[in-house]
Amino acid sequence: MIGGGVIGCLSALNLLERGCAVRLIEKRRTGQEASWAGGGIVSPLYPWRYSDPVSALAEWSQGYYPKLGVALAQATGIDPEISPCGLLWLDHAEQAEALRWAGLQNKPLRAVDSAFIYQQVPQLAPGFSQALWQPQLANVRNPRLMDALRARLLQHPAFSLLEDQAVTGLLMDSGKVCGVRTGSEQYNADAVVLAAGAWSGEWLAELGLGLPVKPVKGQMLLYRTAPGWLPSMVLFDGRYAIPRRDGHVLFGSTLEHAGFDKRTTAEALSSLKASAIALLPALADLQPVAQWAGLRPGSPEGVPYIGPVPGYDGLWLNTGHYRNGLVLAPASCRLLADLMSGAPAIIDPRPYAPAGRVQLAV
Structure with a gap:
């Protein structure tokens, strides 16, 4: 398994x-990239905008997350x-469109008026007249999720973890992928899974394959x-506030095409603070306690x-989840395990198949 984010870790757990015996190789530390940096809303931000393949993964994952949380905690x-x-x-x-989607998908999404809005969240700035409301929609505290997944994996005798090691190449035998190389070390395997998030496109480019993940x-x-x-x-207006149980509130996020530059910026700080105060005026009396950035695997x-x-017989992908890695992880990783083990797939795997979507690089 190449990559120690939520996709790599949960794929490993399923396998x-x-x-299966699984060795996970992470070039830094497990769970410290996009899986740590995200907000953790267990839904696409605007679920009615997405295609059926994304909706199918989200639907399955939302139903599974409560069981996953209990199992990991225990x-x-x-x-x-x-x-x-x-x-x-x-x-x-897009309220009308959203409500049509909710009716077709049998989702408990409904329109509410200003009285409901301010009864539900009294801290909001005045002036909001209507909203869409989905009760029971959850968020997960993703840094704790990653800590729990790492701890659970290390409990398995058939699991090994290599951190701070970069995979530098594949081992091939008679046209089949049979392992990986990390510097001077080689590790044989029956199959290799690439779950390297935003770095997956760069990684496959070295094999002469074009994967549009940026x-x-x-x-x-x-x-x-x-x-x-x-x-x-x-x-509101593309930005969100997420409460944690201990009183922390996350506010995000920007959407920037800046390559692999993860540095935070004063411009983003100013923009996010202005949006946060416009939405929740009491935050004007507080200073943010942290600012960070992560790199989503855009696809x-x-x-x-x-x-x-x-x-590349023996090489598998589980990557390219863009803004919904945490949302889609349970279903994506179960589907991968189904496909690799030959079990009946939880959902139709055809929309996600790399065949026809991964091309020889020009």
């Missing part, structure tokens, strides 16, 4: 539960804090408030690549 003592606090989409121009930077702010100060998640329409790489 271990199928009886096994490791680390609670991922999956909190079903609900989400308000404020004064959204880094897209997102910057976030963190505020510290009293527990319960923000009762629900709120989203066309956000549809991930899950399955075998054509022309």
Whole structure:
């Protein structure tokens, strides 16, 4: 397994539960890239905008997350804090479209008026007249999720972890991928899974394959408030506030095409603070306690690549989830394990297949 984010770790866990032995190789430390940096809303930000393949993964994952949280907490003592606090989409121009989608998908999304809005979240700035509301929509505290996944993996006798080691190449035998190389070390394997997030496109380019996965930077702010100060998640004009159980509030995020530059910027700080105060005026009296950036694995329409790489027998992909890696991870990783083990697939795997979507580089 190449890559130690939520996709790599949860793929490894699924394969271990199928009886496989798994070695995970991460060039830095497990779970410290996009999986740590994201907000953790267990839904695409605007679910009605997405294609059926993304919606299918999201639907399955949303149903599975509560069980995953309980299982990880019981096994490791680390609670991922999956909190079903609900989400308000404020004064959204696509309300009619969203409600049509909710009706077709049987989602508990409904329109609410200003009285409901301010009863649910009294801290909001005045002037909001309508909203979409989905109760019980959850967020996961992703740094704790990654800590729990790492701890759970290390409990398995058939698992080994190599951190601070970069995979530098594939081992090939008679046209089949049979392992990886890290510097002077070689590790044999029956199959290799590439789950390197924003770095996956660069990695496959070295094999002469074109995978349209590019880094897209997102910057976030963190505020510290009293527990319960923000009762629900709120989203307005592309930006959102997410409450954590201990009173921390995340605010994000930017969408920047800046290559692999993860530096935070004063411009983003100013923009995010202005949006945060416009939405929740009491934050004007507080200074953010942290600012950070992560790199999303941008891909066309956000549809991930899950399955075998054509022309490289033994090489598999699970990557390209764009803004929805945490949202789609449970279903994506279960689907990968189904495909690799020959089990019946939880959903139709064809929309995610790399075949026909990964091309020879020109």
